[in-house]
Amino acid sequence: MKVITANFVTCAVKECKTSPASYPLHFHDAELEQQEQEFQPEFIRNIVPRIDWDALRTTANELGFPSLPESKPEGEALDDEQTLKDLHRLLLETQVSEGKLVCGNCGHEYMIKEGIANFLLPSHLV
Amino acid sequence: MLPTPDTSHVSFDTIYEPSEDSYLFLDTLSSASESKWLIERFDKTKHTSPLVVEVGTGSGVVLGFAAAQSEKIFGRRDILTLGTDVNRNACLATRETVTNAIKAEQQPNSRTVHISSLTADLCAPLRPGSVDVLLFNPPYVPTEDLPRLPCAVDNDPAATAAMSRSAKFDNDSYFLSLTYAGGADGMETTDRLLDAIPGVLSTHGVAYVLLCKQNNPDVVKERIRGWDGWQAESVGSSGMQAGWENIKANVWGRWNCPYSSVTIEIGGGAFTCALTKALDRVADIPVKKLTTILVFYSLGPHGNGMVSYFTSTIASKGAELLIPTTIKLGMGSSQEALADAFLVQMTQNKASIFNRNRHVVKIIRLP
Numbered sequence: 001m002k003v004i005t006a007n008f009v010t011c012a013v014k015e016c017k018t019s020p021a022s023y024p025l026h027f028h029d030a031e032l033e034q035q036e037q038e039f040q041p042e043f044i045r046n047i048v049p050r051i052d053w054d055a056l057r058t059t060a061n062e063l064g065f066p067s068l069p070e071s072k073p074e075g076e077a078l079d080d081e082q083t084l085k086d087l088h089r090l091l092l093e094t095q096v097s098e099g100k101l102v103c104g105n106c107g108h109e110y111m112i113k114e115g116i117a118n119f120l121l122p123s124h125l126v
Numbered sequence: 127m128l129p130t131p132d133t134s135h136v137s138f139d140t141i142y143e144p145s146e147d148s149y150l151f152l153d154t155l156s157s158a159s160e161s162k163w164l165i166e167r168f169d170k171t172k173h174t175s176p177l178v179v180e181v182g183t184g185s186g187v188v189l190g191f192a193a194a195q196s197e198k199i200f201g202r203r204d205i206l207t208l209g210t211d212v213n214r215n216a217c218l219a220t221r222e223t224v225t226n227a228i229k230a231e232q233q234p235n236s237r238t239v240h241i242s243s244l245t246a247d248l249c250a251p252l253r254p255g256s257v258d259v260l261l262f263n264p265p266y267v268p269t270e271d272l273p274r275l276p277c278a279v280d281n282d283p284a285a286t287a288a289m290s291r292s293a294k295f296d297n298d299s300y301f302l303s304l305t306y307a308g309g310a311d312g313m314e315t316t317d318r319l320l321d322a323i324p325g326v327l328s329t330h331g332v333a334y335v336l337l338c339k340q341n342n343p344d345v346v347k348e349r350i351r352g353w354d355g356w357q358a359e360s361v362g363s364s365g366m367q368a369g370w371e372n373i374k375a376n377v378w379g380r381w382n383c384p385y386s387s388v389t390i391e392i393g394g395g396a397f398t399c400a401l402t403k404a405l406d407r408v409a410d411i412p413v414k415k416l417t418t419i420l421v422f423y424s425l426g427p428h429g430n431g432m433v434s435y436f437t438s439t440i441a442s443k444g445a446e447l448l449i450p451t452t453i454k455l456g457m458g459s460s461q462e463a464l465a466d467a468f469l470v471q472m473t474q475n476k477a478s479i480f481n482r483n484r485h486v487v488k489i490i491r492l493p
Contacts, residue, residue, distance in 0.1 A: 037237075
């Protein structure tokens with residue numbers, strides 16, 4: 001699963017949805033793989049505006065990436081090739097192959113195996 | 127015609143094989159009217175990269191098509207695609223189908239991205255308001271019972287690997303039942319998805335959901351129009367004329383053979399008897415719709431008698447027997463061989479148990 005996925009998922013437990021602590025989920029013991037992809041600056045420019053920047057900063061930190069700028073790049077900052085390349089590498093080239101995603105609210109752990117995260121809940125939580 | 131994504135790598139033991147309903151989905155998305163609508167809705171000059179999510183991806187053929195044909199369908203390639211399925215095997219298959227389809231159709235310098243396939247119940251882990259386009263070909267066949275929802279342990283590859291043949295068969299049947307069994311009116315799972323739509327779709331969101339006639343699409347559309355700020359319309363349909371095809375028949379065959387629970391007497395016709403009893407158990411609707419049955423018996427003195435019993439039972443249910451087919455297997459054939467032969471015949475003869483009339487309903491959040 002690509003790192004950008006973390007920006008679009010939250011805890012599957014219904015009661016957690018309203019809690020700010022359930023987003024973003026936190027990566028633990030993540031094994032990363034780099035999958036080279038041709039750089040598409042236009043694509044990154046169109047993705048960034050829809051990214052939740054604070055959540056992405058948290059994710060990047062947990063995965064040991066160099067810290068991202070404090071505020072989301074906008075306007076001219078999105079013409080800076082290095083910025084776009086860094087984001088391309090983080091969002092689209094980095095894959096999480098093993099590990100878990102943990103909810104900051106209920107503590108539930110979602111296992112990631114061979115790049116597939118399992119969000120099915122045990123029956124007592126459904 | 128735009129190419130259908132390759133699914134030759136997919137094992138259909140637990141995964142729904144692309145069928146006419148899947149193709150209706152592909153045709154609807156790529157139709158001139160829908161692609162025009164989507165291109166305007168997600169106008170490249172005004173909107174960020176859309177997130178396209180398919181729920182219940184199965185083989186991944188629909189999501190793979192949407193991804194690979196993004197330029198034609200959405201007028202742009204900077205699309206993020208994500209799939210969910212309750213079956214981990216389907217997630218693995220989908221990832222491969224989608225990435226292969228993208229590579230086959232798009233140059234490396236301008237490619238749609240598959241961000242992940244998640245094992246999940248419908249949209250459960252998706253962030254509220256994040257989905258721009260939602261695609262769902264549901265388990266829509268009316269059934270007496272709804273199969274239980276799998277939990278994390280059902281998808282443990284190590285557990286499956288350790289199963290006996292009959293346990294594996296039961297497990298496969300269970301996962302296949304999840305691909306089609308929709309409970310009351312075939313709507314129990316679709317209803318849960320519909321309930322989730324207002325929460326998960328973005329302000330520009332649109333959902334495409336496939337329904338069959340027994341789901342009462344007109345009632346469903348009326349219900350959605352009753353929500354505040356939503357519209358629903360049929361944008362694709364198939365099977366207005368009479369016709370038969372193998373929709374869900376292959377999985378139906380597997381699921382309803384009381385295969386692991388009866389002793390099959392090769393030569394005695396007990397399998398046919400058991401099959402008839404299974405038909406008695408299924409809900410009224412499917413049995414009444416049953417117009418083609420493959421008669422299945424083995425060599426032996428009682429075989430023909432069982433066939434007559436079977437035929438008259440079907441007739442008493444008001445159904446017709448159109449293509450009686452004989453599958454002859456020798457003494458000592460295994461249960462697996464019987465079921466495999468049955469499935470092959472079901473598919474080859476395009477046996478149909480359901481009226482093929484289906485709609486793709488588009489659910490739109492109004493501005």
